[in-house]
Amino acid sequence: MESSHKTVAESATRINQFTNPEHANLLGNVHGGVILKLCDECGGITAARHAGLPAVTVAVDSMTFYEPVHIGQLLNLEGRITYVGRSSMEVEVIVKAENLLTGEITHTNSAFYIFVAVDGSGAPAEVPRLKLTSAEERRRFEEGRERQVRRLERAGRQISGAV
Numbered sequence: 762m763e764s765s766h767k768t769v770a771e772s773a774t775r776i777n778q779f780t781n782p783e784h785a786n787l788l789g790n791v792h793g794g795v796i797l798k799l800c801d802e803c804g805g806i807t808a809a810r811h812a813g814l815p816a817v818t819v820a821v822d823s824m825t826f827y828e829p830v831h832i833g834q835l836l837n838l839e840g841r842i843t844y845v846g847r848s849s850m851e852v853e854v855i856v857k858a859e860n861l862l863t864g865e866i867t868h869t870n871s872a873f874y875i876f877v878a879v880d881g882s883g884a885p886a887e888v889p890r891l892k893l894t895s896a897e898e899r900r901r902f903e904e905g906r907e908r909q910v911r912r913l914e915r916a917g918r919q920i921s922g923a924v
């Protein structure tokens with residue numbers, strides 16, 4: 762297959778979720794699992810947009826909870842591709858919580874999700890190359906590649922020579 766290219770902007774994804782009492786943990790804040798699921802959805806949409814194929818989560822890295830999210834805040838999630846291999850894609854997901862009454866916005870979470878595009882039989886499938894359009898995107902791509910090398914080392918694997 763001839764390689765195609767897509768920019769980071771073409772797959773960048775934003776989703777919002779208003780938080781209700783059904784999302785609460787024992788302390789009355791938003792349950793961490795709710796945030797993890799939303800991050801996985803936001804990252805998965807970003808990856809599927811880039812790949813033009815279904816994408817499955819293969820790893821999650823560096824998920825950090827900086828601040829609690831309070832029930833009644835609006836969650837804003839942003840996903841953008843940082844790095845692609847042959848079939849794998851790293852997506853950075855950033856979560857912010859907005860107080861709709863005061864307008865205050867708090868950065869509550871960040872994580873890197875790694876997805877693999879799959880074909881109709883569930884086998885890894887090649888994704889478009891990432892067309893990098895700025896020095897920042899090139900820096901983020903290199904950082905993503907280094908993270909992927911370290912992940913694969915931990916998993917006892919080697920990075921492919923696809924990029």
Ligand SMILES: CC(C)(COP(=O)(O)OP(=O)(O)OC[C@H]1O[C@@H](n2cnc3c(N)ncnc32)[C@H](O)[C@@H]1OP(=O)(O)O)[C@@H](O)C(=O)NCCC(=O)NCCS
Pocket residue numbers: 816817818819820845846847848849850875877879883884885912913916918919920921923
């Ligand atoms: C994702 C999956 C298809 C990969 O299968 P596999 O046999 O490891 O396939 P490959 O060895 O060809 O690896 C595919 C890609 O995944 C990457 N990968 C595999 N394990 C990884 C890990 N632990 N961390 C990061 N990347 C990983 C490989 O580096 C490769 O990337 P590349 O194509 O860009 O070089 C398989 O592991 C799977 O089905 N996992 C379950 C996914 C799932 O159910 N997720 C939850 C619901 S969405």
